[in-house]
Structure formats: C-alpha cells, structure tokens
Amino acid sequence: MSTQPISTETQGQTLNLLVRQVRFEGRGINSYELVDPDGAQLPPFSAGAHIDIHLAGGVVRQYSISNAPRERHRYVIAVLRDERGRGGSKALHEQLRVQDIVRVSRPRNNFHLVDGARRVLLIAGGIGVTPLKAMAHELDDAGIDYEMHYCAKDARSAAFADEFESMRASGRLHFHFDGGDPSAGLDIRDLLNAPGEGQHVYYCGPGGFMNACAAAAQHWPPGTVHFEHFKAPERSPGEHAANDANDSFIVRIARTGQEIEVTKDESIAEALAGAGVAMETSCCAGLCGTCKVRYLEGEVEHNDCIMNDEEKSEYLTACVSRATSKLLVLDL
Ligand code: FES
Structure with a gap:
C-alpha cells in the first residue's frame, strides 16, 4: 500500500475533492468517484461510513461510501435521483459534473461492522x-x-x-x-x-x-x-413526543452554567445556535450523528435512527431529541 501523505487540502473539517468519474449504474442511479485533486490519499473510512456532500445554495446531503475501505485514493457514492425527495439528489444529478470540485465532510460511521461475527x-x-x-x-x-x-x-x-x-x-x-x-x-x-x-x-x-x-x-x-x-421513518401523529404537546424545557451547558430554553417549536440544536452556542448539524433528521452530544442529567426522548440503547443512555442528537424532564444538562 502507498504511504502517500494526506494532502494539506484535506486536513480541515471538510475536503475539496475532484469528481473524477460519473457513471450510470442503473435506472436513475449515478455513481460519483471523488478523489483528491493532487492524487493524495484520502482520510480512511470503514464500511458503513458516509460523507456529507455540500451543494450550491447551502444544501448538504449524506451519502454512504460504497467502495472498499482498503481503497485510500477514492470515495465512491451512488445517488438515486428521487423526484419526490427534498431535492438534494436531483440537485446532485444536475450539478455535479466530471472535473468539478466538491466540498465533502470527512467520513463518519454510525453503521459499523461489529467485531467477532462468524x-x-x-x-x-x-x-x-x-x-x-x-x-x-x-x-x-x-x-x-x-x-x-x-x-x-x-x-x-x-x-x-x-x-x-x-x-x-x-x-x-x-x-x-x-x-x-x-x-x-x-x-x-x-x-x-x-x-x-x-x-x-x-x-x-x-x-x-x-x-x-x-x-x-x-x-x-x-x-x-x-x-x-436513509430517510427518517415516518411517524404517525401523536407517536412523537411525550413532551412536545405542552412543554418547553431548559438545557444547561455544563461548563458555563448557561441555561437556554428550548421551546416546543424548535430543536435543541436550533435553540443552542440562537443562544450563540456552536453546534454542528448536517441531516437535521437524526440520521447522521453530526450533532451527537453527551448529556449528564435529564430524561431524553431520543427520536434518532442511529443509536442503540447503550449509546442512548449517554448521548442524544440535538437535532431531533427532546427532553421529557424539565432540565437537560449537556456535556458542553
Ligand atoms: S444533524 Fe444529523 S443526526 Fe443531528
């Protein structure tokens, strides 16, 4: 395997990658091969990982990486054009061309292969x-x-x-x-x-x-x-939320003691952003894990699609989780 260093272009939070190839893969499906413009290795990933693709107009979408993790020179994603979706896949099919430079996140993985399977x-x-x-x-x-x-x-x-x-x-x-x-x-x-x-x-x-x-x-x-x-499951009315019918709740930032009210019409992430507390988000649907944060006190209604019970006892996703207690203390 090559020991080529990771390019300085790819050292920050996001990577600027070259669209090296677009392939027709099936009805409505294109694959996109993304590489470093200078041919450097990319940050490693494990199977099940996804990347965020940043499109024009601030649109950000998550796509799983489909190629072998041993391939350090490329990420290949496949995108089904969904005419009834939120518009991300359509925009991607229409905007992304060979030789374009596209901004993507480093790989994240909420869907690992676990060790020890026979x-x-x-x-x-x-x-x-x-x-x-x-x-x-x-x-x-x-x-x-x-x-x-x-x-x-x-x-x-x-x-x-x-x-x-x-x-x-x-x-x-x-x-x-x-x-x-x-x-x-x-x-x-x-x-x-x-x-x-x-x-x-x-x-x-x-x-x-x-x-x-x-x-x-x-x-x-x-x-x-x-x-x-790859989409948040639809919930029937009333299935969501012990808390949202009536209440707002308070989030306390553990390190500063700052208390922020989260009203029933906003997410924890939105309330934090409104109070000047930086919180990175991406899918805003409980699917990607970008906004995962540890909580130290309080009862949580989780609403995400990624965490198992063990993780839920420690973390919440600030884009969709709510509190069922009056106070939630976040490890921030
Ligand atoms: S932003 Fe994706 S899970 Fe919260």
Missing part, C-alpha cells in the same frame, strides 16, 4: 445497497463468511451490476427482483427465520423494507441486528 447476512433494498457493498468488500478482505441479498424492482434498477458480477458468480450475492410488488420478492421472514450461532445481520433500504426486516429479525439475539435508515 457469519454475516447483508440485506439491501434498492439504493440502500451502497453501505452494504462497502461491507461486502470489507468482509471479503477480512475473510469473514457472508451472504448478500439485493432486492430491487428489476435488473435495470440494480446498481453496480458489473462490480457485483463476480460476487454473484461465486454464490455470495443473490438478486431478488419483485417487479414493484414486494410480496413477489425476497421472503425476508423466511431468510431471517433461524439466526445461526455468531451470525449478524445488516440491512438498509426504504421504509417498507426496513419495517419488514425489523419485524422478521425481532427474535434475533440482542446486538446481532444492525441497520441504517
């Missing part, structure tokens, strides 16, 4: 394949037994067909095309019916797919089921 099952729904593809590469390199299932509408909607061919030929990867009817696709309940000794499952995909996987994996041992949402 066998790993990867289940991808649509564009949710991107972090799982990186995991397949990492597992291949580590010599860990795995099997990947990739659910898509049809072959034309499946990304990375060329790269996946050897995985498919070796029997590691199984495609499941449902023609748009999930009941005609992979039987997730059957697949997850009997967890093997030391087996872990990772899944990522759209809302209905996530619900199906969660229901099918309910009986798996604690700590063996891992997932990442």
Whole structure:
C-alpha cells in the first residue's frame, strides 16, 4: 500500500475533492468517484461510513461510501435521483459534473461492522445497497463468511451490476427482483427465520423494507441486528413526543452554567445556535450523528435512527431529541 501523505487540502473539517468519474449504474442511479485533486490519499473510512456532500445554495446531503475501505485514493457514492425527495439528489444529478470540485465532510460511521461475527447476512433494498457493498468488500478482505441479498424492482434498477458480477458468480450475492410488488420478492421472514450461532445481520433500504426486516429479525439475539435508515421513518401523529404537546424545557451547558430554553417549536440544536452556542448539524433528521452530544442529567426522548440503547443512555442528537424532564444538562 502507498504511504502517500494526506494532502494539506484535506486536513480541515471538510475536503475539496475532484469528481473524477460519473457513471450510470442503473435506472436513475449515478455513481460519483471523488478523489483528491493532487492524487493524495484520502482520510480512511470503514464500511458503513458516509460523507456529507455540500451543494450550491447551502444544501448538504449524506451519502454512504460504497467502495472498499482498503481503497485510500477514492470515495465512491451512488445517488438515486428521487423526484419526490427534498431535492438534494436531483440537485446532485444536475450539478455535479466530471472535473468539478466538491466540498465533502470527512467520513463518519454510525453503521459499523461489529467485531467477532462468524457469519454475516447483508440485506439491501434498492439504493440502500451502497453501505452494504462497502461491507461486502470489507468482509471479503477480512475473510469473514457472508451472504448478500439485493432486492430491487428489476435488473435495470440494480446498481453496480458489473462490480457485483463476480460476487454473484461465486454464490455470495443473490438478486431478488419483485417487479414493484414486494410480496413477489425476497421472503425476508423466511431468510431471517433461524439466526445461526455468531451470525449478524445488516440491512438498509426504504421504509417498507426496513419495517419488514425489523419485524422478521425481532427474535434475533440482542446486538446481532444492525441497520441504517436513509430517510427518517415516518411517524404517525401523536407517536412523537411525550413532551412536545405542552412543554418547553431548559438545557444547561455544563461548563458555563448557561441555561437556554428550548421551546416546543424548535430543536435543541436550533435553540443552542440562537443562544450563540456552536453546534454542528448536517441531516437535521437524526440520521447522521453530526450533532451527537453527551448529556449528564435529564430524561431524553431520543427520536434518532442511529443509536442503540447503550449509546442512548449517554448521548442524544440535538437535532431531533427532546427532553421529557424539565432540565437537560449537556456535556458542553
Ligand atoms: S444533524 Fe444529523 S443526526 Fe443531528
């Protein structure tokens, strides 16, 4: 492996990377290969990591890195153009061209492969394949037994067909095309019916797919089921919040003693920013972990999609968490 240093251009909080290649990967899906403009190595990442892409007009979106973590010279993301989304994927498809320089964050990871698995099952729904593809590469390199299932509408909607061919030929990867009817696709309940000794499952995909996987994996041992949402799950009215119907609450900054009121119409991050307390945010939807902060006192209603119970006993995400106590003390 090269020992090339990381470029000084990439030493700060964000990196300015060159769009080296844009590839058609499937219906509505482009992949973008991002490299250092001078050919230097990029900051390392592990499978499951994502980067923020900064687009014109202050639009910031998170995309999982899909290539092998051993590749230190590039990050490859794949983006499905979502006509009904918030506009980020459309803007990215329209704005980003080969030879452009784009500002991206350093990689962050809320969706790690955990150590010690004997066998790993990867289940991808649509564009949710991107972090799982990186995991397949990492597992291949580590010599860990795995099997990947990739659910898509049809072959034309499946990304990375060329790269996946050897995985498919070796029997590691199984495609499941449902023609748009999930009941005609992979039987997730059957697949997850009997967890093997030391087996872990990772899944990522759209809302209905996530619900199906969660229901099918309910009986798996604690700590063996891992997932990442790429959109915040929709909540039914009233599902959110013990606290938001009536109350504001107070956040205290532990180091200074400053107390800040968070009203029911704003997030903790917004209230802190309004009071001049710097708090970095990115997705503002409880998906990326940028605004994760330790809390020292108080009861929290979490509302994020990334932390497990152990992390929730220590951290909250300032963009979506609320307090169910009157006071929350943050380790800031
Ligand atoms: S900004 Fe992404 S989790 Fe809060």
